[in-house]
Amino acid sequence: MRALGRIHPWSAVRHVLLLAGALVMLIPFIWMLSTASKPQTEIFSSDLHLIPYHFALWDNLKIAFAKADLWRYLLNGLIVTILIFALQVLVALPAAYAFAKLRFLGRDVLFALVVFCILIPPQATAIPVFLLLHKLGVLDSYIALVLPFTISVFGIFLMRQFFKTVPDDLIDAARMDGISEFGIVWRVMLPTAIPAVTAFGIFSVVAHWNDYFWPLIVLNSEHLQTPPLAVAHFRNNEAGTNYGPLMAAAMVIIAPLVIAFLFAQRRFIEGITLTGIK
Amino acid sequence: MAEIGIRALHKAFDGADVLKGVDLTIEDGEFISLVGPSGCGKSTLLRIIAGLEPQSSGEIWIDGANADGVRPSARNLAMVFQSYALYPHLSVFDNIAVPLRMKRLSALERMPLIGRLMPSRRRAERTIREDVERVAGQLEISPLLKRKPGQLSGGQRQRVAVGRAIVRQPRAFLFDEPLSNLDAKLRVHMRAEIAQLHRQLKTTFIYVTHDQAEAMTMSGRIAVMIGGELIQVGAPAAVYDDPQDIRVAEFIGTPKINAFPARVRSDGRLEALGHVLHATTPSPAGECRVCVRPERIELGASGLLSGTVVHLENLGSEAFVHIGSAGMNAPVVARVNDPSQLPAIGAAISYGFAPEAIRAFDASGKRIATSVPSRIERPREMAIV
Amino acid sequence: MAEIGIRALHKAFDGADVLKGVDLTIEDGEFISLVGPSGCGKSTLLRIIAGLEPQSSGEIWIDGANADGVRPSARNLAMVFQSYALYPHLSVFDNIAVPLRMKRLSALERMPLIGRLMPSRRRAERTIREDVERVAGQLEISPLLKRKPGQLSGGQRQRVAVGRAIVRQPRAFLFDEPLSNLDAKLRVHMRAEIAQLHRQLKTTFIYVTHDQAEAMTMSGRIAVMIGGELIQVGAPAAVYDDPQDIRVAEFIGTPKINAFPARVRSDGRLEALGHVLHATTPSPAGECRVCVRPERIELGASGLLSGTVVHLENLGSEAFVHIGSAGMNAPVVARVNDPSQLPAIGAAISYGFAPEAIRAFDASGKRIATSVPSRIERPREMAIV
Amino acid sequence: MSDAVAALQEVAAAPRMRARILVKSGTAGRSGAAYALAAPALILMLMMLLGPLAGVIALSLTDYQLGAPSFSWIGLSNYQEMFADRVFWISLKNTLAYVAIVVPGAVALGLGVALLIQSGAGLRSLYRTVYFLPVMATLIAMAIVWEFMLHPQFGLVNGLLRAAGLQGHSWLQDRGTALYSLCVIGIWQATGFNMVLFLAGLVSIPKHLYDAAEIDGAESAWSRFGLVTWPMLAPVTLFVVAISAIRSFQVFDTVQVLTKGGPSKSSEVLIYTMYTEGFEFFRSGYGAAVTVVFLAFVLSLTLLKSVLGRREVHYA
Amino acid sequence: QTEVVVQYPYAELFEGTHKRIIEEFAKVRPDIKVTLRAPYDSYEDGTQKVLREAVTNQMPDVTFQGLNRIRVLVDKNIPAELDGYIAAEKDFDKQGFHQAMFDIGTASGKVYALPFAISLPVVYVNLDLAKQAGADPANLPKTWDGLIDLARKIKALGPDINGITYAWDITGNWLWQAPVFSRGGSMLNADENKVAFNGPEGQFAIRTLARLVTEAAMPNLDQPAMRATFAAGKTGIHITSTSDLNKTTQMIGGKFALKTHTFPDVVSPNGRLPAGGNVVLILAKDKAKRDAAWEVVKFWTGPKGAAIMAETTGYMPPNKVANEVYLKDFYVKNPNNYTAVSQLALLTKWYAFPGDNGLKITDVIKDHLNSIVTGARAKEPEAVLSDMTADVQKLLPKTVGSVR
Numbered sequence A: 001m002r003a004l005g006r007i008h009p010w011s012a013v014r015h016v017l018l019l020a021g022a023l024v025m026l027i028p029f030i031w032m033l034s035t036a037s038k039p040q041t042e043i044f045s046s047d048l049h050l051i052p053y054h055f056a057l058w059d060n061l062k063i064a065f066a067k068a069d070l071w072r073y074l075l076n077g078l079i080v081t082i083l084i085f086a087l088q089v090l091v092a093l094p095a096a097y098a099f100a101k102l103r104f105l106g107r108d109v110l111f112a113l114v115v116f117c118i119l120i121p122p123q124a125t126a127i128p129v130f131l132l133l134h135k136l137g138v139l140d141s142y143i144a145l146v147l148p149f150t151i152s153v154f155g156i157f158l159m160r161q162f163f164k165t166v167p168d169d170l171i172d173a174a175r176m177d178g179i180s181e182f183g184i185v186w187r188v189m190l191p192t193a194i195p196a197v198t199a200f201g202i203f204s205v206v207a208h209w210n211d212y213f214w215p216l217i218v219l220n221s222e223h224l225q226t227p228p229l230a231v232a233h234f235r236n237n238e239a240g241t242n243y244g245p246l247m248a249a250a251m252v253i254i255a256p257l258v259i260a261f262l263f264a265q266r267r268f269i270e271g272i273t274l275t276g277i278k
Numbered sequence B, C: 001m002a003e004i005g006i007r008a009l010h011k012a013f014d015g016a017d018v019l020k021g022v023d024l025t026i027e028d029g030e031f032i033s034l035v036g037p038s039g040c041g042k043s044t045l046l047r048i049i050a051g052l053e054p055q056s057s058g059e060i061w062i063d064g065a066n067a068d069g070v071r072p073s074a075r076n077l078a079m080v081f082q083s084y085a086l087y088p089h090l091s092v093f094d095n096i097a098v099p100l101r102m103k104r105l106s107a108l109e110r111m112p113l114i115g116r117l118m119p120s121r122r123r124a125e126r127t128i129r130e131d132v133e134r135v136a137g138q139l140e141i142s143p144l145l146k147r148k149p150g151q152l153s154g155g156q157r158q159r160v161a162v163g164r165a166i167v168r169q170p171r172a173f174l175f176d177e178p179l180s181n182l183d184a185k186l187r188v189h190m191r192a193e194i195a196q197l198h199r200q201l202k203t204t205f206i207y208v209t210h211d212q213a214e215a216m217t218m219s220g221r222i223a224v225m226i227g228g229e230l231i232q233v234g235a236p237a238a239v240y241d242d243p244q245d246i247r248v249a250e251f252i253g254t255p256k257i258n259a260f261p262a263r264v265r266s267d268g269r270l271e272a273l274g275h276v277l278h279a280t281t282p283s284p285a286g287e288c289r290v291c292v293r294p295e296r297i298e299l300g301a302s303g304l305l306s307g308t309v310v311h312l313e314n315l316g317s318e319a320f321v322h323i324g325s326a327g328m329n330a331p332v333v334a335r336v337n338d339p340s341q342l343p344a345i346g347a348a349i350s351y352g353f354a355p356e357a358i359r360a361f362d363a364s365g366k367r368i369a370t371s372v373p374s375r376i377e378r379p380r381e382m383a384i385v
Numbered sequence D: 001m002s003d004a005v006a007a008l009q010e011v012a013a014a015p016r017m018r019a020r021i022l023v024k025s026g027t028a029g030r031s032g033a034a035y036a037l038a039a040p041a042l043i044l045m046l047m048m049l050l051g052p053l054a055g056v057i058a059l060s061l062t063d064y065q066l067g068a069p070s071f072s073w074i075g076l077s078n079y080q081e082m083f084a085d086r087v088f089w090i091s092l093k094n095t096l097a098y099v100a101i102v103v104p105g106a107v108a109l110g111l112g113v114a115l116l117i118q119s120g121a122g123l124r125s126l127y128r129t130v131y132f133l134p135v136m137a138t139l140i141a142m143a144i145v146w147e148f149m150l151h152p153q154f155g156l157v158n159g160l161l162r163a164a165g166l167q168g169h170s171w172l173q174d175r176g177t178a179l180y181s182l183c184v185i186g187i188w189q190a191t192g193f194n195m196v197l198f199l200a201g202l203v204s205i206p207k208h209l210y211d212a213a214e215i216d217g218a219e220s221a222w223s224r225f226g227l228v229t230w231p232m233l234a235p236v237t238l239f240v241v242a243i244s245a246i247r248s249f250q251v252f253d254t255v256q257v258l259t260k261g262g263p264s265k266s267s268e269v270l271i272y273t274m275y276t277e278g279f280e281f282f283r284s285g286y287g288a289a290v291t292v293v294f295l296a297f298v299l300s301l302t303l304l305k306s307v308l309g310r311r312e313v314h315y316a
Numbered sequence E: 001q002t003e004v005v006v007q008y009p010y011a012e013l014f015e016g017t018h019k020r021i022i023e024e025f026a027k028v029r030p031d032i033k034v035t036l037r038a039p040y041d042s043y044e045d046g047t048q049k050v051l052r053e054a055v056t057n058q059m060p061d062v063t064f065q066g067l068n069r070i071r072v073l074v075d076k077n078i079p080a081e082l083d084g085y086i087a088a089e090k091d092f093d094k095q096g097f098h099q100a101m102f103d104i105g106t107a108s109g110k111v112y113a114l115p116f117a118i119s120l121p122v123v124y125v126n127l128d129l130a131k132q133a134g135a136d137p138a139n140l141p142k143t144w145d146g147l148i149d150l151a152r153k154i155k156a157l158g159p160d161i162n163g164i165t166y167a168w169d170i171t172g173n174w175l176w177q178a179p180v181f182s183r184g185g186s187m188l189n190a191d192e193n194k195v196a197f198n199g200p201e202g203q204f205a206i207r208t209l210a211r212l213v214t215e216a217a218m219p220n221l222d223q224p225a226m227r228a229t230f231a232a233g234k235t236g237i238h239i240t241s242t243s244d245l246n247k248t249t250q251m252i253g254g255k256f257a258l259k260t261h262t263f264p265d266v267v268s269p270n271g272r273l274p275a276g277g278n279v280v281l282i283l284a285k286d287k288a289k290r291d292a293a294w295e296v297v298k299f300w301t302g303p304k305g306a307a308i309m310a311e312t313t314g315y316m317p318p319n320k321v322a323n324e325v326y327l328k329d330f331y332v333k334n335p336n337n338y339t340a341v342s343q344l345a346l347l348t349k350w351y352a353f354p355g356d357n358g359l360k361i362t363d364v365i366k367d368h369l370n371s372i373v374t375g376a377r378a379k380e381p382e383a384v385l386s387d388m389t390a391d392v393q394k395l396l397p398k399t400v401g402s403v404r
């Protein structure tokens, strides 16, 4: 697929195709922005217009922020996703290292179990986990939001793939230098795995920032609610959905992820490339 | 500085024997090279010495103490790896400082933030800095201390890896093909540097390589390992001149030694390619091989063997003539020191060799003693009569 | 078979000039090597000849036709890559068959399932099979035809790559460091095989390498490229003996040529390390360098230069003595053909060289003509008086 | 839910599981360290995944109803009831249909986009970002946007159709189109994810293979694709298919927000059935039985695929 | 001070309401502190939460639940019964409480809940379209025949105009029960072990639904889409809950004139309409808490609380005193809100099916109704009804449902 310098027509075709596809990908976002900028009466009128006659984005944002404590939700989302990610790394990295680089009895069986766990959908085990959290007495708290996800089998899988590509020599060198196995994980593997950790981070943050199901089940307190619950608050069949503020709120909660991705994007692609999914 | 003893060492991976009873004593301060073809178990032996891999049976003694169960870092050996194994995220300075920090700082002092606040750490860091800078000066990499390994050339990385090894003042250095990732020119240069380093440090060096030229040029002794066994250990010149096994003879020396199919006649004379040689052996009659190094093959009308020139390799400083001969499946290679006088390809040519140049091996590959019958007086008479 | 002409070729990548005007005519049936240090633009030149990369300006002529705009496959050149570039998912047979299938089958016939049903395809496949098997026989890889590249050794892969090139009977072969991934022993062996192949096929070979030994031993001519320019083109022996540029002198030959700081005196005599040499030059007075190959350095009391032995490299068949001398920043290397008589490290030693051995270069690195004044009769008199 | 996402080439490891017996004491220390390093993960896995899973299996043998003070063991009758239930079979069929549409769709589009992006130099990172956007966006929020776009009266889609002179449609309210609408959204969401994986795969194809192909006479981009790109991407493709399949089998959010399995169960999928039975109808035991069957089904499919896939990727 | 924890659904609708009532309550009973938990997203969510919390003992003391959810909770012994408290109250009727209110919250013969916000189905008419179609705004049709006729005329006004929409998919088969009950029918027989909606009342109901599709060309929309379409002025007649009134009015924003009137063809004397909306239950187990919770329940459903509820939402209060005294002026100003109040006499329970499969039955019925609305089986309503009867019958408990 090398583009020879002289073939300009292909470059044009490529852009046309990609832009068309990009438009399809973006339409929902554009429509979201457009709707978020319209007053209620314009939203429900049957003539289609992208640019609102009356620009109501600020009003809708204001309503959104007034109706729900969005800042608080965003903060909760931040706390929860960061906690989850940090703990996942803390738990998954040593395990991934052990699975990738150390030989021990039962390694293959245990790893097969890890892979099997990837298949379990989170809804499936919701009830037993809920009861477990109850037994631990941590329902309706940050712990309840975080604890079930501290184990990321996908993370272990991904990081193991990456660690397998780290040369054994590097680990042996560390051992010769007197770094313990535990130290190797944090002083040697983690720094070399930064791109892969970034890739995993994006998966993890996206999944947990956007998780709707679990917070809904374990939370009661208003002050712990996470961003998707905020969106759900605006969606209301009984009362009739207020689309303007809903879309505004949706924008607000999607924005942090998009911004974060823009920053991490290069590392992310690199990380996936390096994890040896090839 | 250390004397390292290896006793009856066995190692099996998944049931496959990789080391089959290795015995070797490495003297304090010695530079010994382990050579052998790829996969013969050199790295495995080195890793067992380092403590990175457990042996299946046998013992490693370091300075008179059994090293069994002693952690790699506690053995106080330094290792330089083929891939250099530098920490890619650390600067050259930090790379070299790692072993010192690990030894001199407590776990608490090594903590990322808290550690930095401790005055004891600051003191230790000062001495570490001095040590690292001293070593960097010694290896002439002082200007590179701030760079990351990714920003260094191969030779520079090599030196940083050596620096990391030197800085801890280990009892012995283990090298695992440290030069094989460098290009030919640089390899020749670094060869001299490492030899120089050994002369300067006077510490035990164990050097693994599959490049016999490296082993020959640098070390005091070389140990040739083939198929998990040490076949011959000795000074480079001795191993080159006096190989005890045909595998050693063929492995050491480029181009490869010429092997002529031969047999021991019942009268003890050797016979190769139908010519009876001016050499006798006490060995029983039977098939054998007669080997002659390329530089001992003499071209010219006086030689009694003949063939045609199939290929010429002119290196400028010397040249190799490849001669196809009836009865041989590989061409005979002869070195010509003065490349200005080369035969043409396709030309018929005669060649021969002196009887002293003969190294003979029996059917199992073991060396057979040969002697030149005393009645032959002329010192450089051709072996083939 | 093809004559290939390169005219005023320029190539810039992102504004950086990589080729700076290359002119070269490669004769039909010739084996020419392109050598030069890493990054000098050898691969780029080869890729431009192959049509894989467009030039910035200049022309490529193949057999008298301008190749500009001609697709790589239409140029009918074959290329062998450093990494072999075998298709890992195809068997050896299929790898070799790819160029034939591409040429002889229509797009429809190549279709995975439909194609298989077409009788015309079956006919074509039969001739393809014959061709592939013939080439495999020639390269002695017939037993490997069913394997995947991953199951082959380096040397076998190398041969498959050559097979894929041969099978299409191209007008010329382009090799881009085809041996650099092999280990030293195998490299020497494959060297001879490729030279043999050239003699057999009598096709044009363009061979890129950064290993001067390869270039020297295989090719009819070598073209030394440095920094995007062809510095010298000629027969290997001529380039070795008669380098026109100090970079060529230093690049060709291992160990590197010894360069002594020197100057041209106002009377036309050369003076190195304070000694006036028995050589004159018509060049104007000024700084220059006098270079002598290691095999032309002669050790012994008659030499007027002196130093101490800092390092010895005994290769068994020959040895190199490294001599540290005042006024030199690199040791002088001398070859000794008989390694049994070596000085000890640290010993003081005298050395010298014949005036004919001198190759002198001016401050900009250009060769300066030197002549030995006729009044000196003794043929091997030391250059240094 | 991408936690649950993954690759299963490695599940194939299961049949190969050989317990290696360790030699000698030297590694004992290191294998001790290995257990210590893996322990937190394994304990948490047992606590949060395998233990609960065992709980679910136990639950599927009872008539437990959420909130009920007691329950009794009823053996396999939940399974009997399930296999006799029309809804279960519809749900299974819909799930399979969803997977059969979304997986090829999202994989093919992901590959296409990745190829297009990689085929030129311009605007790469812009395109990557745009196509990846749907993966990141909160699905529940985007589902609402889609609902609104598919609104029969005010939706953008029907609006555009009407503008083009075509008949609008009740996309999500019509039995015939509800599932397909969900598929479209599924593809929209998964394409970017697959694209990123394919990009990673494309980047790691050695460039010189394309050179070789060109020299060998593969002149058209299509023949180079057939000769190099596609076979070289085979392992990535397998991975992508596995991941897409797992994600598609687990489709839930869009169903829950947009159609609630309707109209008339036409978009009911297994996870949603499990959810409604367990959480809306409070028939926890029955819901657990659906879960168990779902897992058995997905597991056997993945095993099958990895066994098939293993034959493919045998080169180094 | 006793703390009473309260949880309610639909923050969007009721947040302001509950906060205002808390303020008022604090003035009357400073000894009881009411705290609100994060609201439930929906009735379904609310019931799920309570059931889960019943397992973990974390229930709020007072919960507001969908009217048809009482039975699920009672079946699992979760709410406290209120008969004792009611009996102990003196002149309860003076505060506006009446038997119909108790009936709504009765299960297995005992009162467990008191209704808080009630909605009833009413007809919304777009007067502009009706006038264009030639209807008399003052004398809108009161029968299905009349409505269908008008709908057909409205439909004829333009290609993108709908005649009528019927919010048949409101949760819990609400608008399936409405036409059956309005003809005096019932869902099951008195023993609750046999389907009863297959009688003439049910046949009328299903035929009417089919006629809306076949004769009045009702489009296949879901409930929010219907509301949006109506509010956009594209639908002539919309039949749905009164609870939609405030929202719809707001969405219309003056684009056209809206009029509501009563649900068609309610036969007397047995015709009834199912009450929608939510009820309040006491979940506290502790005696002191329960007592305090009762005070809360009483205040919320009493005249003051009910009046506040009516003013802040589209719902109406079941409390007589609230309607007749506190809200008199309000109804004069908002005649559309009064339509439901005028139907108050017809109030009956929103029926919940018995047994473990109760909620599943609702789902089965919905699917059958859907087959008519989508037009797939609109031509054979009787066949749909008999299939539906058979399916539901299968899911009914074999023994008579009672509190286990």
Ligand SMILES: Nc1ncnc2c1ncn2[C@@H]1O[C@H](COP(=O)(O)OP(=O)(O)OP(=O)(O)O)[C@@H](O)[C@H]1O
Pocket (backbone or CB within 6 Å): B013, B014, B018, B036, B037, B038, B039, B040, B041, B042, B043, B044, B045, B209, B210
């Ligand atoms: N961890 C391991 N598990 C199984 N087999 C191994 C392992 N490490 C090495 N081997 C095998 O042991 C043999 C010796 O390997 P070793 O690395 O010591 O060879 P080497 O002499 O260093 O070769 P090279 O010159 O290629 O580095 C090889 O056949 C190799 O396949």
Ligand SMILES: Nc1ncnc2c1ncn2[C@@H]1O[C@H](COP(=O)(O)OP(=O)(O)OP(=O)(O)O)[C@@H](O)[C@H]1O
Pocket (backbone or CB within 6 Å): C013, C014, C018, C036, C037, C038, C039, C040, C041, C042, C043, C044, C045, C210
């Ligand atoms: N596609 C490219 N884009 C930009 N620069 C390039 C590209 N290809 C090569 N170069 C640059 O052109 C110069 C010459 O490269 P080339 O590959 O021809 O060197 P070479 O002589 O083959 O070196 P080597 O012996 O290491 O293969 C190098 O500096 C390289 O960085």
Ligand SMILES: [Mg+2]
Pocket (backbone or CB within 6 Å): B042, B043, B044, B176
């Ligand atoms: Mg090795």
Ligand SMILES: [Mg+2]
Pocket (backbone or CB within 6 Å): C042, C043, C044, C176
């Ligand atoms: Mg190159």
